[in-house]
Amino acid sequence: METDFSDPACPEYEALLEDYLDGELGGADAKKTGAHLESCAGCRRAFDDAAASVRLLRVAGSLLDSAPAPSPAFARMVMSRIRNEEERAAVGAGLWQPFVSLAWRFAATATLALAVLLTYAVAGFRRPPAEIAVLNPAEMQDIFSPDPTRAPADRDEVLMMVGESGHASH
Amino acid sequence: MAQSGTEAAFEELVRRHQQRVFALVSGLLRRQEDVEDVAQQVFLKVYLSLRKFDQRAAFSTWLYRITVNECWDYLRKKKVRPLVYESDLSLEQISKLDAFASSGRPPEAPNQRAETKQILERMLEKLPEQDRQLLVLKEVEGFSVQELANILHLNVNTVKVRLFRARGRIMESYRRRLGSSGAGVGVERKV
Numbered sequence: 001m002e003t004d005f006s007d008p009a010c011p012e013y014e015a016l017l018e019d020y021l022d023g024e025l026g027g028a029d030a031k032k033t034g035a036h037l038e039s040c041a042g043c044r045r046a047f048d049d050a051a052a053s054v055r056l057l058r059v060a061g062s063l064l065d066s067a068p069a070p071s072p073a074f075a076r077m078v079m080s081r082i083r084n085e086e087e088r089a090a091v092g093a094g095l096w097q098p099f100v101s102l103a104w105r106f107a108a109t110a111t112l113a114l115a116v117l118l119t120y121a122v123a124g125f126r127r128p129p130a131e132i133a134v135l136n137p138a139e140m141q142d143i144f145s146p147d148p149t150r151a152p153a154d155r156d157e158v159l160m161m162v163g164e165s166g167h168a169s170h
Numbered sequence: 171m172a173q174s175g176t177e178a179a180f181e182e183l184v185r186r187h188q189q190r191v192f193a194l195v196s197g198l199l200r201r202q203e204d205v206e207d208v209a210q211q212v213f214l215k216v217y218l219s220l221r222k223f224d225q226r227a228a229f230s231t232w233l234y235r236i237t238v239n240e241c242w243d244y245l246r247k248k249k250v251r252p253l254v255y256e257s258d259l260s261l262e263q264i265s266k267l268d269a270f271a272s273s274g275r276p277p278e279a280p281n282q283r284a285e286t287k288q289i290l291e292r293m294l295e296k297l298p299e300q301d302r303q304l305l306v307l308k309e310v311e312g313f314s315v316q317e318l319a320n321i322l323h324l325n326v327n328t329v330k331v332r333l334f335r336a337r338g339r340i341m342e343s344y345r346r347r348l349g350s351s352g353a354g355v356g357v358e359r360k361v
Contacts, residue, residue: 015330053337057309067196075184
């Protein structure tokens with residue numbers, strides 16, 4: 001028999017076909033699905049495969065290891081484990097309690113210190129910046145140096161300019 | 171009563187739900203020997219989380235969700251890998267399986283049962299994990315579609331569609347093996 005995989009099942013019928021397989025479909029839905037199966041090769045093939053899988057898995061169900069049964073003492077073992085867990089938690093909490101308290105105190109102190117520092121930093125940031133006198137380079141001009149943009153007016157100024165340039169070179 | 175922590179009440183809860191938890195764990199894991207240990211872990215977690223149970227869903231739904239999460243944690247921790255077989259199923263093995271599946275009756279002789287069981291296990295191992303879990307939980311462990319939807323946090327229609335497609339995939343794989351042998355398809359399509 002040729003296997004035709006070219007026609008998949010109609011997506012809108014897949015859930016209905018699963019119910020139809022399980023015998024869970026009744027009334028109008030069952031009629032509609034049955035009629036559709038007669039007219040749609042893809043759905044018919046998919047449904048036949050699904051029915052075959054039920055037979056296959058039925059054989060599997062009878063052979064495969066289904067879940068082991070809980071031992072008669074299982075529930076008591078669970079309760080015993082719960083009690084052990086609770087005891088362990090209580091002992092653990094007791095041993096570590098002093099360290100935990102100390103750690104919390106350190107954390108509180110550190111948080112307070114950080115808050116103080118931040119407050120100080122923010123307050124400092126908001127203070128207007130101090131006025132810093134910015135000297136205009138023009139004002140720094142040596143009173144004895146003639147204005148370099150102006151031509152020397154007399155011999156004295158020439159001599160002073162020569163003297164200035166001599167200073168600069170040294 | 172259980173939420174106030176009385177041990178007797180919780181022990182009764184364990185007894186009422188233990189079989190179902192075992193079935194779910196067994197269906198999800200591939201190692202039967204770890205089922206009891208994981209099941210114990212589930213109930214321990216349930217006890218410690220009782221205060222968080224808000225009673226909006228049924229207790230069983232909440233219990234099964236914890237079970238699924240514990241199984242997934244277990245699989246992740248154990249880094250469980252798909253079982254690797256030395257060789258694929260032989261054509262003879264597939265044909266034998268086909269004969270039993272066609273009749274719908276498992277073999278009776280113990281050696282045939284053992285062999286058929288092995289063939290089925292290997293065939294299921296080849297499925298994608300989600301397909302395998304859905305099919306095993308539904309067809310082998312007997313969970314209903316509604317239960318699977320609750321457990322796996324899925325819409326009921328989504329579970330139905332996934333089941334239907336998983337059935338198609340297992341048969342496609344099965345027929346491919348049969349078809350390549352030139353043998354007839356034993357699990358015939360019935361129109």
